[in-house]
Amino acid sequence: MKILVCISNVPDTTSKINFTQDNTQFDTTGVQFVINPNDEFGLTRAMWFKEKQGATVHVATVGGANVEPTMRKALAIGADEAIRINAEPTDGFFVAQQLAEVIKNGEYDLVIAGRESIDYNGGMVPGIIAALLNMNFVNTCTGLEIEGDKATAFREIDGGKETLSSSLPLIIGGQKGLVEESDLRIPNMRGIMMARQKKLNVVEPVNATHATADKSFDKPAPKGAVKLVDPENIDELIDLLHNEANVI
Amino acid sequence: MSVLVYTEAENGKFKKNALEVASYAHKVAQEMGTTVTAVSFNVADNSSLETYGVSKVLKINNDSLGTFNANAYAMALAEAVQKEDIKVIILSSSTDSKYVAALLAGKLQAGYAPNVVAAPDSINPMVVKRTAFSNKGYAHTEINTEIKIIGVSNNAYGVHENKTSLSEEDFSPSIDDSAFSTKSVNVDKVAGEVTIADAEVVVSAGRGLKGPENWGMIEELAGVLGAATACSKPVSDMGWRSHGEHVGQTGKPVASNLYIAIGISGAIQHLAGVSASKVKVVINTDPEAPFFKAADYGIVGDAFVVVPKLIEKLKEFKAQNA
Ligand SMILES: Cc1cc2nc3c(=O)[nH]c(=O)nc-3n(C[C@H](O)[C@H](O)[C@H](O)COP(=O)(O)OP(=O)(O)OC[C@H]3O[C@@H](n4cnc5c(N)ncnc54)[C@H](O)[C@@H]3O)c2cc1C
Numbered sequence: 147m148k149i150l151v152c153i154s155n156v157p158d159t160t161s162k163i164n165f166t167q168d169n170t171q172f173d174t175t176g177v178q179f180v181i182n183p184n185d186e187f188g189l190t191r192a193m194w195f196k197e198k199q200g201a202t203v204h205v206a207t208v209g210g211a212n213v214e215p216t217m218r219k220a221l222a223i224g225a226d227e228a229i230r231i232n233a234e235p236t237d238g239f240f241v242a243q244q245l246a247e248v249i250k251n252g253e254y255d256l257v258i259a260g261r262e263s264i265d266y267n268g269g270m271v272p273g274i275i276a277a278l279l280n281m282n283f284v285n286t287c288t289g290l291e292i293e294g295d296k297a298t299a300f301r302e303i304d305g306g307k308e309t310l311s312s313s314l315p316l317i318i319g320g321q322k323g324l325v326e327e328s329d330l331r332i333p334n335m336r337g338i339m340m341a342r343q344k345k346l347n348v349v350e351p352v353n354a355t356h357a358t359a360d361k362s363f364d365k366p367a368p369k370g371a372v373k374l375v376d377p378e379n380i381d382e383l384i385d386l387l388h389n390e391a392n393v394i
Numbered sequence: 395m396s397v398l399v400y401t402e403a404e405n406g407k408f409k410k411n412a413l414e415v416a417s418y419a420h421k422v423a424q425e426m427g428t429t430v431t432a433v434s435f436n437v438a439d440n441s442s443l444e445t446y447g448v449s450k451v452l453k454i455n456n457d458s459l460g461t462f463n464a465n466a467y468a469m470a471l472a473e474a475v476q477k478e479d480i481k482v483i484i485l486s487s488s489t490d491s492k493y494v495a496a497l498l499a500g501k502l503q504a505g506y507a508p509n510v511v512a513a514p515d516s517i518n519p520m521v522v523k524r525t526a527f528s529n530k531g532y533a534h535t536e537i538n539t540e541i542k543i544i545g546v547s548n549n550a551y552g553v554h555e556n557k558t559s560l561s562e563e564d565f566s567p568s569i570d571d572s573a574f575s576t577k578s579v580n581v582d583k584v585a586g587e588v589t590i591a592d593a594e595v596v597v598s599a600g601r602g603l604k605g606p607e608n609w610g611m612i613e614e615l616a617g618v619l620g621a622a623t624a625c626s627k628p629v630s631d632m633g634w635r636s637h638g639e640h641v642g643q644t645g646k647p648v649a650s651n652l653y654i655a656i657g658i659s660g661a662i663q664h665l666a667g668v669s670a671s672k673v674k675v676v677i678n679t680d681p682e683a684p685f686f687k688a689a690d691y692g693i694v695g696d697a698f699v700v701v702p703k704l705i706e707k708l709k710e711f712k713a714q715n716a
Contacts, residue, residue: 159643159663163530172527183644239505239539264528264643270506273496277468282576285464285493288637299576302638302646303462304489304591306583312576319496322644327631357505360533361521366669372676372686377695380707383675386691388711391673393595393652394619 147201147292147314150254151189152245152271153220154182154235154263155213165363172265172363181216184260188320190329191290192258193224199292202226204252208235208244214346221341222333228346238266239357242274247352249279255295257317261286266360272319282316288323396431396478397423399448400471400485400494403437410553410592411486413446417554418513418546419484420447425517426482429558433474433565435459435467440562447556452478452565459569461581462490466573468497473567475502475541482520483543488591495545505537508545511670528643528666547670548591549649590641593622595652596671598641600626600664602657602678602697606634611701612656618708624648626658642667657697660685677701
């Protein structure tokens with residue numbers, strides 16, 4: 147089985163979010179970049195398929211040379227090869243078209259992406275790829291088993307969980323649940339050394355549509371101070387929620 | 395050239411978000427000088443759409459679509475788009491709608507903007523305001539393609555009445571067998587339970603509760619308020635509560651009217667996922683807990699003392715205001 151894990155390079159979850167250039171660009175000053183958490187769950191599941199079922203695992207990212215440390219980290223965790231598509235990941239449609247090209251050429255059986263990246267929150271890349279390449283697709287995927295070319299996938303739905311049957315070639319939009327939090331791996335010294343020997347191929351982008359463009363950004367208005375209520379005076383809280391906030 | 399809206403249903407009835415997206419579609423249609431056409435799947439009574447600005451509904455009645463199937467639904471919607479010469483598609487940001495929207499975007503070569511929180515900034519060009527950076531910011535996104543897809547955030551635009559006259563039309567899209575190469579074999583969902591996605595009120599608890607045996611009062615509080623229950627990430631990681639209750643940046647987003655956080659410190663990743671809620675209440679022993687900076691109302695106090703009192707007082711309040 148040949149697996150491609152699509153990785154997005156995102157600001158660490160603790161990052162302060164600021165914008166520059168007249169609020170048209172995300173300010174990366176002082177921001178640490180990491181593997182998108184949803185993708186990290188997927189990568190870890192891919193490692194399981196590699197170790198238990200002999201799968202080959204490649205990772206791919208659309209991005210400039212600045213994303214290479216994140217790719218090296220994926221290699222250090224255990225991916226066999228990395229592919230960087232040398233273009234700015236400006237919008238989800240564009241990124242999906244680039245990855246679709248890599249998937250088509252690489253003849254992958256299973257593609258693991260994240261349900262969304264935590265920076266631009268597009269949540270569309272795996273679905274667009276599925277439509278472009280006519281692949282089976284399971285989104286918000288919280289569990290995946292493969293036997294031969296048959297797949298059993300679990301999906302989070304509003305208020306519950308769904309079990310789906312599918313078959314390869316398959317693409318998923320993965321998230322927490324694919325593996326447990328405690329299964330996530332921190333690269334060790336040996337992994338980091340080995341990652342240096344592994345191939346990180348750089349390919350040039352194909353012509354593609356920029357379907358959307360983020361014109362500007364802003365931040366939520368600062369919040370007013372919290373109104374504190376005395377624990378002995380719960381009636382006041384109920385009064386505020388009823389008469390001031392109108393929520394009960 | 396009307397605006398198409400996918401009105402989600404469950405058990406043959408429209409979900410609340412269906413009426414919200416219909417309201418949004420009406421606003422867009424008005425600005426474009428056109429009308430709203432809805433697509434409904436296996437809904438017996440479509441008449442409520444008339445109250446929310448829909449002029450025409452394409453009714454699909456097909457047993458094989460009884461259980462949601464993203465591929466089949468996307469095929470049906472794509473056919474409706476072709477048939478009605480649609481340029482703008484509106485749907486919700488529910489788990490199912492996001493699943494369908496991405497497939498539709500690929501099929502129709504359409505630009506898609508999810509998590510949209512307000513009526514468009516402008517129609518021509520189409521620019522919408524959406525949340526980004528997990529609710530830490532907003533992006534104003536231009537959709538450049540001929541066909542445009544807008545995913546409206548839950549509980550952001552609101553449900554607005556706009557009386558129209560509705561024409562109903564049966565619609566039988568041709569669904570290719572290939573749609574069912576991925577199919578549902580089991581749905582595990584507690585019937586009648588309020589979901590985090592749809593709840594007006596969410597009662598959420600964290601590690602401050604000390605152990606799973608203490609969730610009785612959380613469930614009781616939720617019961618009194620008709621609320622959904624939720625939890626912080628470590629609580630689900632430790633198996634105190636199911637993963638489905640985990641809210642935050644890496645869990646479910648919350649956009650309720652009222653969010654009550656009990657024994658939750660308010661870590662940045664937690665706040666990112668719940669900040670779209672309109673009113674936030676925090677109950678925490680530690681006055682320095684970061685959640686107090688993000689909340690509207692707060693009680694510095696011990697949950698084990700405050701929550702039982704709150705339940706009692708709310709019961710009295712509900713009895714008086716019933
Ligand atoms: C990549 C990444 C992603 C993450 N994603 C999420 C996410 O999506 N959602 C999420 O929730 N977290 C997430 N986290 C974890 C987050 O950083 C925090 O660790 C977590 O939110 C803390 O949970 P908590 O508030 O329940 O626990 P704690 O931080 O331990 O807080 C417990 C609180 O309870 C209070 N308390 C104690 N006893 C009482 C009492 N008797 N009465 C009242 N209050 C009491 C304490 O004062 C304290 O403030 C993520 C972390 C990382 C690194």
